[in-house]
Amino acid sequence: MSVPVLRARRMGIDTYQERVAYMRSDCEVCKSEGFEARARIELRCGDKCVVATLNVVHSSLLERDEIGLSEAAWSALGPAGGAPVQLGHPPPLQSFSAVRGKIFGRPLTSDAAIAIVADVCAGRYSDIEMAALVTACSGGRMDVVETIALTRAMIGAGQRLSWDSAVVVDKHCVGGLPGNRTTLLVVPIVAACGLLIPKTSSRAITSPAGSADVMETLAPVTLDVPRMRAVVEREGGCIAWGGAVSLSPADDLLIRVERPLGLDSDGLLVASILSKKVAAGSTHVLIDIPVGRTAKVRSAQAAAALELRLKAVGQALGLSVQVLVTDGAQPVGCGIGPALEARDILAVLQGRPEAPDDLRQRALLLAGAVLEMGGKAGPGEGIATARQVLDSGAAWARFQAICEAQGGMREPPVAAYTHVVRALHSGEIVALDNRGIALLAKLAGAPGAAAAGISIHARLGVQLVTGDPLFTVHAESPGALAYALAYAQSQEHLVTIQQSAR
Template identity: 90%
Template sequence: MRVPVLRARRMGIDTYQERVAYMRSDCEVCKAEGFEARARIELRCGGQCVVATLNVVHSSLLGREEIGLSEAAWSALGQAEGAPVQLGHPAPLQSFSAVRGKIFGRPLTNDAATAIVADVRAGRYSDIEMAALVTACSGGRMDVVETIALTRAMIGAGQRLHWNSALVVDKHCVGGLPGNRTTLLVVPIVAACGLVIPKTSSRAITSPAGSADAMETLAPVTLDVTRIRAVVEQEGGCIAWGGAVSLSPADDLLIRVERPLGLDSDGLLVASILSKKVAAGSTHVLIDIPVGRTAKVRSAQAAADLASRLKAVGQALGLTVEVLVTDGAQPVGTGIGPALEARDVLAVLRGDAGAPDDLRQRALLLAGAVLEMGGKAGPGEGTALARKVLDSGAAWAKFQAICEAQGGMREPPVAAHTHVVRALHSGVIVAVDNRAIALLAKLAGAPGAVAAGISFAARLGRQVVTGDALLTLHAESPGALAYAIAYAESQEHLVTIQQSVC
C-alpha cells in the first residue's frame, strides 16, 4: 500500500513545546486519510517518528504538497526543509485507559504510571489528554502510594546525574512567594563550606521569575551534563537550568499544561520536586514551604500535609527530606522579576547597606538548615555558620567563582520605563496580595522581558501617608508599562492600607 508523503516546511510558529502540524484542507493526503482538525497524526522522516496535533489550513499559506511544522515539531523531527515526510495514523494510546480509570476512581499502579510517563515523554499525549491526566490527579485524588509510583516513573524517563560524594545536598521552595530568590544565596554559602550542591533550577512557571531566570541575568544557565559536572567538580556547586539536561522531562511537559489550568495537587507537586532532586543526584534535600493567605500553600494544615507526603515519598526513594515552613504573607526582598531579584541577591552577597534584610535572613535560615543536614554544623548552629560565611565575603567570592565557571559573570540589565504606584490615603499596610503582585509583574513583562517587574516597598506594618511610594513598575516597553498601570489601578486590594482612626 502506498504511504502518503508530503514535503516538510518549517512554519516558525512557537507552540511552546506542543508538536503541531499544519495541512491544507484540500490536500489529497488530508482528504484521503480523513484527517480532521485536532486529529493526532504520525510523522516519519529519516528514521524519526513524531506524533503531532493537526491544524487544518483553509488558505494558500501552505502548498497542497506541504506539511507545515511548529517549532516544537520541527525540532523533534530534526530534518531539512523540503524533506519527505510519511504520514499515518498513530497507534492507539493504550496507557490512556489508566487515566480514564483514574478519573473514575481507580488508583494508578506502578505499571500504569510507568506507561503513562513513557508516552508523555515520547510526545504521544496531546495537550487535551495531558490536561485530563493533570485533572484526574488533582484535588487530593492521589495517595502516597500513587505519588511514589509516579515519582519513580518520572525519574526513570530522564537522565540521572551521579557524583563522587556520598552526601549531595539541595534545597527547593514550593513557590507562591514573589521575590523569594534564596537559591542564589544558599548555593554559594553551602558550597563555600565544602558541601556538594549541584542546583538545577526551573524557569518561571506561574511566577514573574524562577531561579534560573534570575541567575541567567548574571551568568549562563543553559549547561549540558558535562559542563554541570565540570562546574560542580571545580566549585562544589552550580545554579543551572534543569530543562537543559532532561532531568524528569515528562514533568516539564506536564507543567506546560498545569500552568494554564491552575490546578493544585500535592501528588503532582511532590512527584515534580522529588523526581528532579533524585535525578540530579541529591541525597539530602531541604524544602521551603511558605504559608500565607495568598501564597501557594495557604494554611498550616495544608503545609503539614504536604510536608508529610514529601518526607514519605523521599523515604521510599532513599532521599532524606527535611521541611521548613516559612512566612508567606508578603513578597521577599524589594525586587520582583529576573533582573530586579538578581540585584537583591548581589546586594546581600556584597553586604550593601541597602540590601533587603528579609531576603538575607531567610537565606541564612535555609542555608543553616542545609549545613546542619550536611553535617557541617551541629543542631541549631547552622544559621550562625551561614552568617559567618556570608559576612566574611566567602559566599560572595564563591558566587563569583561559580558564575565564572558557568561562562562568565555580568551585571543584570535595567528597564527603560518606570512608574511609581502611590498610596491613595494614609494608614498602616496590613495585607499584600501575593498573587496580584505576581500578575502585575508579569503584565509589566517579566520574566520574558528580564529587566521588567516591580520594586516593592509596601512592607506589612509600614506606616504610610498619602502619596508615599508603594511600588515601582519596571517595563522594557511603553505598552507593557501601560498594561501594568491599568491593572494596578483596577486592584483595590493589591496592597491593603488600614486608615488611621482620628
C-alpha cells in the same frame, strides 16, 4: 498499500515544545486520510517518528504536496528542507485509559504511571490530554502511594546523575511567595563550605520568576550534563535550568501545561520536586514551605499534610528530606521579576546597605539548615556558619566563580519604562496580597521580559502618609506598563492600608 508522503517545510513557528504540523485543506493526503484540524498524526522521516497535532491551512501558505512543521516538530523529526515525510494515524493511546479512570476515581497504579510518563516523554500526549492528566491529579486526588508511583516513573524516564560524594545536598521552595529567591544565596554559601549542591531549578510555573529565570539574567543556565558536571566538580555547586539536562523530562512537559492552567497539586508538586532531586543525585534535601493567607500553602494544616507527603515519598526513594515551614505573609525582598530579584541577590551577596534584610535572613536560615544536614555545622550552629561565610565575602566569591564556570557573569537588564504607584490615604499596612502582586508583575511582562516586574516599597506594619510610594511597576514597553497599571488601579487589596483614626 502505499504510504502517504509529503515534503517537509520548516514554518519557523514557535509553539513552545508542542509539536504541530500544517497541511492544506485541499492536500490529497489530508483528504484521503480524513485528517481534520486538531487531529493527531504520525510523522516519519528516516529512523525518526513523532506524533504532532494538525493545523489545517486554507490558503496558499503551503504547497499542496508540503507539510509544514513547527519549530518543536522540526527539531524532533530532524528533516532537511524538502525531505520526504511519511504520514499516518498514530496507534491508540492506551495509557490514556488510566487517565480517564483517574478522572472517575480509580487509583493510578505503578504500571499505569510508567506507561503515562513514557507516552508523555515520547510526545504522544496532546496538550489537551496532558491538561486532562494534570486536572485528574489535582484537587487532592492523589494519595501517597500514587505519588510514589508517579515519582518513580518520572525518575526512570530521564537521566540520573551520580557524584563521588556520600553526601549531596539540595534545597527547594514549594513556591507561592514572590521574591523568595534564596537559592542563589544558599548555593554559594553551601558550596563555599565544601558541600556538593548540584542545583537544578525550574523556570516560572505560576510565578513572575523561577530561580532559573533569575539566574539567567546573571549567567547562562542552559547547561548540558557534561557542562553541569564540570561546573559542580570545579566549584562545588551550580544553578542550572533543569529542562536542559533532562533529569525529569516528563515534569518539564507537564510544567508547560500547568503554567497556563495555574494548577500545582500536592501530588504533582511532590513528584516534580523529588524526581528532580533524586535524578540530580541528591541524598539530603531541604524543602521550604512558606505559609500565608495569599501564599500557595495557606494554612499550618496544609503545610503539615504536604510535609508528611514529602517525607513519606522521600523515604520510599531513599532520600533524606527535611522541611522548614516559614512565614509567607508577604513578598520577600524588594524586586519581583527576574532582573529585579537578581539585583536583590547581588546586594545581599555584596553586603550593600540597601540589601533587603528579610531575604538575607531567610537565606541564612535555609543555608544553615542545609549545612547542619550535610554535617558542616553542628546542631543549632548552621546559621552562624552561614553568616560568617556570607559576611566574609566567601559566598560572593563563590557565586562569581559559579557564574564564570557556567559561561560568564553579566549585568541584569533594566526596564525602559517605570511608574510609581502611591498610597491614596494614610494608615498602617496590614496586608499584602502575594497572588495579586505576583499577577501584577506578570502583567508587566515578567518573566518573559526579564527586566519587567515590580519593586515593592511597602512592608507589613509600616505607617504611611498619603502619597508615599507603595510599589514601582517596571515594563519593557508602554503597552505592558499601561496593562499592568490598569490592573493595579482595579485592585483594592494589593496593599491593604488600615486608615489612621482621626
